[in-house]
Amino acid sequence: xxxxxxxxxxxxxxxxxxxxxxxxxxxxxxxxxxxxxxxxxxxxxxxxxxxxxxxxxxxxxxxxxxxxxxxx
Numbered sequence: 001x002x003x004x005x006x007x008x009x010x011x012x013x014x015x016x017x018x019x020x021x022x023x024x025x026x027x028x029x030x031x032x033x034x035x036x037x038x039x040x041x042x043x044x045x046x047x048x049x050x051x052x053x054x055x056x057x058x059x060x061x062x063x064x065x066x067x068x069x070x071x072x
Contacts, residue, residue, distance in 0.1 A: 018024070
């Protein structure tokens with residue numbers, strides 16, 4: 001059993017390394033596109049989060065003002 005596992009890991013038949021390195025170009029392009037999409041999505045989520053934080057602070061201040069006015 002151990003020899004089968006070792007031969008599988010050593011030969012790694014599931015990996016493919018092309019002789020012609022130009023075959024990497026489409027993979028690099030798609031990786032770059034997805035990388036840029038990830039960065040843009042992260043920035044978009046941060047903007048939305050910041051807007052929600054400001055709205056939450058406004059609501060919290062309004063609630064605190066209402067509590068203070070009722071106590072007086």
